[in-house]
Structures are given as C-alpha cells and as structure tokens.
Amino acid sequence: MRRWWIAISSVLPVLLLTGCLAKVEINDQLFVLSLYLDKDVEKNEYTVTISSPLPNRLSNGAGSGSGQGQPFALVTESAPTIPLALNAIQRQMTRKLDFSHTRVIVIGNRLARAGLEDLFNWTLRERALDYSTFVMISPQDARSASELTPVFETMPSTVLKRFAVQNNVMGTTLKDCLSGYMAGTGYAMNQLSITEKPVSSQSKTEKWAGVDGIGLFDSTRLKSVLNIQQTRVIAWAIGSRKTPIYRPVYSVLWDGGRSKASVLFTHSESSKTISMTSSGPLVTIKLRGTADVLSLKDDKRREPTESNTYIIKELNDQIGGHLREALTISQENGADILKIGQLLNARYPDVWQELKQDWAGNYKNQVEFQIKLKLDIRNTDMQTG
C-alpha cells in the first residue's frame, strides 16, 4: 500500500503540473488559419483580421460551402497593440481563439514600412504560434489579401499557404524573419499581387492573388521591393527553389534579335562562401542550373550545340545582370537578405563582432560580391522555327 502511495504521489504532480486537466474540445475552439495585420500610422493603431474556418459549413469536412455560404469567416478589430486587437476579437467570440494552426501571416504595406518589432514581440511570446508560419506582405492593406477569391482551394488562407508551401517564389517563415531580426541582418519575403480579373465566371471580376516580387527588409522595416526578374534570381541565390511547382523560364535573343530561344530551368542550386580581403568581406555567390530548351529559332540554322553556347552566354548575361541589380538594391537599402551577416559570424566571428553594431551600413559599404554562374543546357532540341 505504501508503495502505491509513493507511486501516486510522485506521478500525480507530474501530471498536474504539465497542464493536464486543461482540456478544450475541438468544437470549443476557433482555429485561426491566417492573420492579416495592418497599421494606421497616424492613429498608431493596429488592425488585425483573423480568418477562421466554419466547421458547420464544411460539409463533412470536405466541401467548400456547398451553397450555404463561405466556409470561413473574417473578423477584424483595431486596437493600439496586436494583443489588444486579438483580445477585442476574442471578446466577441463564442469559442476560444487558437493560433496553433495559423499558417500564414500577411502584413500590410504600411505596417511593413513602419516596422515589425511589435509583431515579433508578440510572436515570440505567443506560445501556440508555430515558427514555421509563413509570412508575406501585401502591396496594399493586408485585409485586401484576405478578400481574394479561392477558386482552386477552399479558403483564402489555403491559397496563401500553398503559395509558400509550393515555393512559388519563396517560403519565408516566421523563423527566418526572427533569425534576421535577432541577428540584426535582414530577410526577404513574398509580396502578393492583388488584382481584379474574371476567373470562375466571365461576367464578373474577382479578387485574384499572385506573387509578383519580394520585399527586402532590414532587421524590421520593408526597405524596397524587387521586380519579378530580380526576385527569381534572388530566390535562386537564397536557395528556396527546391520544389518543382514553379520553375523559371528565361527567354534570350541573339543575332541582333533575329535568333531566340526559351529555356526552362529544371534544376537550380546555389552556394555562398565568404572570405576576407583587404577591403572587407568578399562574398562569392555560385549559381548552378540545368535548363531544357523549350523553343529555339536560330536565324543562321546553326547546329544545336553551337546554338546552346549562344543561349548560355545570353543566360549568363541576363541572370548575372539581374542578380547584380538585386544585390545592389539590397546593399543600397542595407537589407542583408542573403543573411551574409550570419555567414560572417560563422566564419569570422571576430570581424562580425566589429561590424555587427552598424551592420546595415557595413553591409552597404564594406561587403563585396563576386558572382559565378555555371549554367548548362541539358537537351539539344530541334529547331522549332
């Protein structure tokens, strides 16, 4: 009997102290699938919109509304801080807000430019929020992204999540942003494009979302936005193009525009190395890629292998040029999106200790880039024109 008491008295505290008996049934919770954050800079007020599924409209969990209305709800509240806004939303809810399934945070353009410290402070303390949550910016208000029409998916949050999961351009997570924020370097994230176009019906237009660039951040603020050409090559350099859902297609011209070809990169990888020179850190970025020729028109009807040398030369010029432009923009804005600071810290910690105080300035003035490209054409296609 004594042994039983010892066993019970040693096991029971463990069970009780670890949050046992704190149960909430699934249908007593409101799972927030995506968060949309905006900031009114004049009023210094945050506007938080949550997107949550409505299980009662998900017919057996599979349907998309099936005529009973949208299977999700959007609730918006404004308050001086993010937790207060969420608290205001919670007050109106019959169920407990749960962030454990939040997969996307969309940040409005004005908030991004004003700085994300408050967001990071909140995310670091909200235990339920997963650091693998994807983060992206909206060109306008974040709320406008929440109103997109989910044509192929059930909910807008699913559309946005799949943009990131499928690596359409980049899959920046909260963890990537926090590591850049904590280390004082920078990060980049997808910028959505919100347009109106007829999609599911010809008669009316619907809000349609896509990704049309990436926003460059220093440790907290949005500094600049890259165009799609620069975005593609930066995504390549960051090494986030691993899944094949989106593969870049390049078009090149030579012979004064009379010969042309389109190629699809089926394989791409990158590496970054850092070394110290007398003028400062030298970063070598190597991009390797293998492409298939999709179409080819050679004005002089050269052999395919000979045409390929022209294609590769043009590709080198184009990709190298875009990368150089993108790096220049990032340096001008002090946005270390390739996380060179962390590379420097790992390789030359003493140098990092010296430079990290004003890393944005040092990144702009001291870091030099060297670009090496190794591009191959896999097939020697027949001429198509």
Place this chain on the structure above:
Amino acid sequence: MDTSNTLFQELKNYLSCNDDVTYFPVQVQDVECTFIYIRSIVDIVMLQEKIIRPLLLLNEPGTRPFMEVIHSDTLFPWPMKDEKDPLTAAEAITAGSAVLIVNSLPSCMIFTIPKYQKRTVQESQNEQVVIGPRESFIEDVDVNLSLLRHKIRHPELKVVRYQIGRYTKTPLYVVYLEGLCDKKLLQVLDRQFKNIDVDGVLGVSFISEQFKITRKTSFPQFQYTERPDSVASAVLEGRVGILLEGTPSAQIVPTTLFSLLQSSEDYYQSFIYASWIRMVRFVFALVSVLLPALYVSISTFQPEIIPTDLLLTIAAARENIPFTALVEALLMELTFEALREAGTRIPKPVGQTISIIGAIVIGQAAVSAGVVSAPMVIVVSITGIAAFIVPHYELGLSLRLLRFALLILGGTMGLIGVLAATFIIYSRLCSLNTFGTPYMQPFAPIVFSEWRDMLFRAPSYMMTRRPYAFHAKNKRRLRKK
C-alpha cells in the same frame, strides 16, 4: 446375489439412488457373480466381448473350476485390478469401469473400460490457419494426448498424470520433453498440482488461477492453445504443456508476451510474408490499446499536432455532437464491447442480425443523428478490428481492458496521461516473471540473438538455437550438416 456379501452391500449403499447403475447377475459354475457398471459410460461391446464372454465360456463342459482360474491372468484378455475397498470400487464405477463381484470372494475385480461421449477431432475454430495442420484438441484428454504423441514420437516425451477435484476426479497431464525442460519448473508445477484440494475442476483456467503470479496482472501468464502443433512446438522449445480432461485447449508455461503475439501460421508460411504479417500484428496490437486514447487526448489537449486539413475534417464532424470526445469514445467503446459480447453469446441463427445491427444500424444511425462523430466510429472500428488481430484471445481481452484505463487517462490528462500510463504498463510488463522467465524476453532483458524470432521471423535454417527464456538444457535446435 447372496445378501451376506458385505462388499456388494456396501457398494450398493454407495451407489444408492443411482438409477443408471446396472447390476448384471451372471452364474458361472454355480457361483453367483454380479457385474456392476454404468451403462452410459462403459464400452458395452468391450464388456461383452472381453469380459462377460470369457466368463460364460467357463460354463461349458470340461473347463477348469471357476474358483481356480478366477485370479489367473489368462482368464480375461483385458487388464484387471483386485479391490477390497468398496469406496474405491464405487469411484471406479462412476469413472467408467465395470466391477465384477464374485459372491464367495471378499474382493472385487475392476475392469477399466470407459467410453464417454465425445466429438471427433475437428478443425480449430479459434486459431485458424490457411497453411498447416488444422486439427484441434477436443474435450477428451486421451484423444488430445494421442494427437500430441502423433507429433512427437520420442520416448523422452513424458506425460505425468495428476488427478484434481474431490468429486470430479479430473485427470490432468503435464507434458514435457525430458532433457529439454527445466526441472525446477516441473517441481513447482508438481507441488502446486498436488496441493490443489477442491470440489471439482471444469475448466483449465481454474488451474492457472491457482498460481499466485496470475493474480496481480491482467496479462495472461499461461498460453492457451487448441492446436496440438502449438503445444508440440512449445514442448520442443523446452516448455511444458498442461492438458486437462474436459477442456479442448491446452495451457503452455512459461510464456512471454512475444510468444502470445506469435501465430502458428507464422511458421507455416514463407518467412518474408510471416515477418510482414507479424509486424502488422505488433502495430495493430499497439493500435488496439492506444488509438482511442491518442485520438481523444490529441483532439482535446494537443490539437496542434493534427495536420490542419485533418483537424478541420474532425472539427466539421464533431460540430453539434452533444458529448465531449471522452464521453463519446467511452459510449462507443462500451457499445462495441456489448456488441462483441452479444455476438459471442447469441444463438447462431440470429448472430448475423446482431452484427448487421451493430455495424450498420447503430453506427450509421448514431452518426446521422449527430450522437457520435464519424471519425470516432472509424477509430472505434479500427480499434475493434485491431483487438482481434492478436492471436491469443486472453491477451486480446487484456489489451481491451487496458484500453479503457488509457482512454480515461487520455481524456482527462492528455498525452502526458497516456504516456505515463504506457510507461507504467511497460514497467509492469518488464517486471513480470512467469516461472523464472521474464515476460518481455528477448526485449527485456535484451537477447539480440532471439530477435530473429520476435518482431519478424528469420528463415528456419537461421534459428539454430532454442530460446534462452525457457531454460532448455540442450540449446541447439538445428544442426547443419
């Protein structure tokens, strides 16, 4: 019969009020004799051919005097035993013997010619196999011994008889292979069987419950089987088989958890398929204990570890369900237990109806009425099926019982509760010891060489040694030439 024969009178007293006892008087050369027997339990043909007929032949002219030949071994072509004690004679009669009382003699002769009603050897009902022998034990222990002797034809196969029960006088046989079996185990069994003093034994489980080790755990310490080949295989490993008259299954000791999870089929099929199916069995044995507890604990305490899409499916299904997940699971599990029990007890002709009502009507109606959610029906069904994949029936019962404990802990304390309970069960399993054999061997203690016949089955040519767990003296099972 002369009423002065005291033995006859006393015997008659013992057998009074037994209207099925036959007193058959015979006169041999002016000597009055009486056969006493119970017609329903003796072999009448044997009685007439081997005993009464030779006796009547003495009435023919020229034969030797009856009183001279009565005690000679050549009179009856059947073994007989002299007995003076009327109680012993009465017991022999009720056990299926015929007793011959000669008027002028103070003792009687007992002829053991029992013939009980029994069914023929049939196909195993509870441990079916696709390939391999299909015969199973029946209620008659002699037939069961004959089935065993047919498998192991060696003089070192020993069969020791005990008699249990003051009234039932049930024979119990301990079967083992001399030289392979641990003598200490035999001594323990011997001591225990000799100490059992009880009115009667009608089932083999009574025997196992006499041992202290079985009283503190729900896990079976004795392995039941109705297959002679399983007993033969166990005896060849150095284990002991226990057969009891009137029970169509044998018990095997000592036993381990892993031996209870093995099926005869494993050894008759290709080792590749057997290994695969054995792993499936292990997984589903775990599923049968853990799945409802995990479902309830995760869905109420840790929904963050459920993939979002699955979570939404569950949430949609649970919408408007009036019960908490724990109550829902308990309701379903109890209903399933009731259905299973009803399915076992119900007369065969209506058995089909119960299964249809259970599976379709109750399940479907409960879901469409919004009393329980569809995922819970799936969980309970999978668990129910998983419990039946365990080859040993009693182990399946034990796992089903533990499932309820885990379910309640999972529903009140979440994953931590499930993990704590699993840890306690695991510790208990590791501390169990049946007749000197650790219950979890070869997993705890670890004996790597025996892992080839644990989670998977290695080809038989690789299993050259007998399991260490059963203390067989001669370890080598297979010699390669």
